[in-house]
Amino acid sequence: MATTVYPVLCATDVGASAAFYREFFDFDVTFDSDWYVSLRHPDGAELAILDSTHPTIPEGYRERARGVLVNVEVDDVDAVAARLEAAGVTVVQELRDEAFGQRHVIVRDPGDVLVDVITEIEPSAEFLAAFGSTD
Known part of the structure; x- marks a missing residue:
């Protein structure tokens, strides 16, 4: 049985990618090397950054x-x-509201x-029924 599941994102500049998540989303470093950085958010979420050329990744x-x-x-x-915008982060989808209950912006790390x-915002009546009960 799995004890932990978290994404590992491949990057060409591990330090820059790790700094992005630390600066803008309050992640803390739990392991730091030149080829791999493990991050944990105070709420318990985890994320790691891995050098995309590292030999632990199989050829191909x-x-x-x-x-x-x-x-x-x-x-x-x-x-x-x-x-994010003030820091020059690339915005690929401008800030907007969605009927399914989100106000969001999409950027590129x-x-x-x-x-x-x-x-999260209030969803439209059309999408309200799609949300499960929290009882």
Whole structure:
């Protein structure tokens, strides 16, 4: 049985990617080397950054992942979006509200991974029924 599950994101600049998650999303470093950095958020979420060329990754799989979207829920997406933009982080989808209950912005981290920064909002009546009961 699994004891922990967390994503490991491949990057060409491990330090820059780790710094991104530390600076903008309050992750703390739990292990730090030149090829791998393990991060933990105060709420318990974990994330790691791995050098995409490291030999622990089998030949033929050392390219950076495409099609990965990391969701980060925050209390105030508007404030985080403003900090990200002021720092020059690439915004790939502008801040907007979604009928399914999110206000969000999508940015690109230094390793080209998409990061969807989200604050939950009230969903439209159409989507309300899709949410399970919290009872």
